[in-house]
Amino acid sequence: MIRAAPAVDKLSCEVNPMRKLRLFASAVTALSILASTPAFAAGKTDFKVCWTIYAGWMPWGEAKTQGIVTKWAKKYGINIDVVQLNDYIESINQYTAGKFDGCGMTNMDALTIPAAGGVDSTALIVGDYSNGNDGVLIKGKGKKITDLKGQSINLVELSVSHYLLARALESAGMSERDVKTVNTSDADISAAFATPTVKQAVTWNPMLADLKAQPDVTEVFDSTKIPGEIMDMMVVNTKTLADNPALGKALTGAWFEMLALMKANNASSTAALTSMAKASGTDLAGYKGQLATTALFYTPKDALAFATSPSLPQTMTRVAKFSFDHGLLGQGAPNPDAVGMAFDKGVIVGSKSNVKLRFDPTYVRMAADGKL
Template identity: 85%
Template sequence: MRKLRFFASVVAAFAVLSSSPSFAAGRTDFKVCWTIYAGWMPWGEAKTQGIVSKWARKYGIHVDVVQLNDYVESINQYTAGKFDGCTMTNMDALTIPATGGVDSTALLVTDFSNGNDGVLIKGSGKKVADLKGQSINLVEFSVSHYLLARALETAGLSERDLKVVNTSDADISAAFATPAVKQAVTWNPMLADLKAKPNVTEVFDSSKIPGEIMDMMVVNTKTLHDNPALGKALTGAWFEMLALMQANSTASAEALNSMAKASGTDLAGFKSQLSTTELFYTPKAALAFATSANLPTTMTRVAKFSFDHGLLGQGAADANAVGMEFGNGVVVGNRNNIKLRFDPAYVRMAADGKL
């Protein structure tokens, strides 16, 4: 028995020195989380369909895909180390885990909001200028807050001209249903339900700022570095699920109906939400976006908004406090404090047929 233990320790030591980080890590079980949103419903369906398990088995690991009910709480749990990966937007990846000192990688930029986020005002014929002097409910410091700031710019207003009321995504629909709440910013599926109500005007939406609100699967950088099998399994599963959605078959119809039901709507409602979600259905499309010269420019704007709202931490001297690294070799912000990485390596593998 001692000889077997000695042999095992030699193998482990060799693995640490080898070029395969997955052996060094020695992990086979992983957990990632997601919350209800049109662009993230494929994660839940990929689990239900067994697609995630299939890709995990291919690389000798197990990946549990867990649905959580509160979006911000899901990111907090990821930041606390309870999950290896989590679905979140680009801004939230910067302002929560990255600012909190957790080195994170955007494994997949899955889509950008192209109308999936909107600013609503009760009443007909309303416009952004009508927000002046009003209170508006939204998830404070989220992309809803960012969208509001961009909307106000178009009307020559700023946040000083109104009052923001912090409301969780789980409570936004109930709040808007009360007479006291007349303005709100939210995302689908809540947005679709609320703007369909009588006498509600959508005065601004994310299609006016294409590519700025991104949805991503973010993974702990060290975990990904030590366990490339996780990156390969998640990437492979994601694109297989998206291919199924576009297959125009009985199986794809069943999958779409399943996702619609899980998101609290019918097939027509879900397809409507997908129409305002610029999903990257192919690895090549995702790769083109992830390596675009526009990406660092967009994240520079997001960093400035975040700094202006005190979201980069008390010690942040300016918008460059947190470094962000991109696949084309560009670094934005502090090179000595890189905590958010847009690494297209696994999407490139998928595009090249090497997964």
């Protein structure tokens, strides 16, 4: 029996600065949104993409502020409005409903919300992956993953924290049957961990950094152990992209110009990073700390290597299985292959007749080849 995901309004919350609620949502919700989705018109000149506060997505806001997005849009004769929203899940819901042409989201959410809901979506840019931003904590020194057996663990259920826990347990020959999860919102996780009764927790930065800095706390597993599995992406509507390749070219060009500026190590890059730090509710040192555990692909070449890696289909197969096991592909999904996913060189994982999520490196490859 498939366990249905809770309703989105029970899981989503307004994104606090420096915090991004990276949740899965039910396909049922996505399908209800899809029912009112307008047709995507070909030959458009005006586009909108959205993003929410998180270390790996701050460049979108700064690229708008710097005029970089406008410059690249004008190069291709279009207009692109880059909009910051305050609620992560709501941003994906609005994208799914057709109110935005693109949206920043994780690989898991791209699969379980728009793709599972029937909206054919393309990962235009895989911008980064969590490289220590997510971790499993136990109170006490010298603890190990096996010490979780029989214990209650506080986390945001059906989130990337839940996925990380499953991977941690798997690495120690255990499973979720060996523990009990306690659903705790990201806003409450720090306060819960401060109480004597809560001894285990899974969370992400910046809460993770604060909690593991406390005395007698051991981080027994983190996302560096599963590199490349928790990705942050710019996802666009596949039909819109096919009808309007200028959108893909402009967004990709703007993104990598912004990242080159961040990496320039000069006064301009410091100013840009300081601006992003302020926008995310921290200082320059704090934002650099967040970037240190975020594996950003600063060059098109690096992003292309990741997007065309043979390990990417394997990773998404694992994500699809987790999603199916937790009822996140919809109650009608017969197996983890219900939603097809397409990758470089014609590789397809899952249903070939229902491909709804595409990792298409076309535009990143153009950037890498200097053809934008």
